[in-house]
Amino acid sequence: EAGVAQSPRYKIIEKRQSVAFWCNPISGHATLYWYQQILGQGPKLLIQFQNNGVVDDSQLPKDRFSAERLKGVDSTLKIQPAKLEDSAVYLCASSLDPGAGLFFGSGTQLSVL
């Protein structure tokens, strides 16, 4: 079974630029999550999708972050404009349903200069 795929693996941008991350969950997993992991901290949930609907985006900085999951499969997370404090690893995870365990991708490491 293929795992959660994320790209790019690394991204370096300057502040005020925009960036987008892509995630392809495990086939058949209805629930998709985006987490932000700042160095030295645990992952923090940004947004959770159930199929193509948003379940929880309470911690998503909506003035600069956006995410979508068209057709309930792949998802993209965008930051526009980026700030220095957005430097982190962005992890995508998926699960069969909200009660099941999460499977994580390898993440995208973002550096904002």
Added chain:
Amino acid sequence: AQSVAQPEDQVNVAEGNPLTVKCTYSVSGNPYLFWYVQYPNRGLQFLLKYITGDNLVKGSYGFEAEFNKSQTSFHLKKPSALVSDSALYFCAVRDGSSNTGKLIFGQGTTLQVKP
């Protein structure tokens, strides 16, 4: 509100000795508890979970964890540590009474196993 505390930033053990990585949690409903491990430049890997049933849960790579409701703890244990167990470990909790499945993570504990 849900929260998870991992009181130790780092745990050091000698290879072959038992290890314990501590975790306490707070949740309003039924706790669903998880342990994940993260190796350098890798995503999080699932180790084990407690949903219901036996308080002692066995997981991958010889790890186990004990759920203690009265102490609201879910400590990760292994009888004999390996150098290859050295990694970053995260405890996480979900409110089982909620159907949204939001998973809250602790800040992580670095396990260092020395030969």
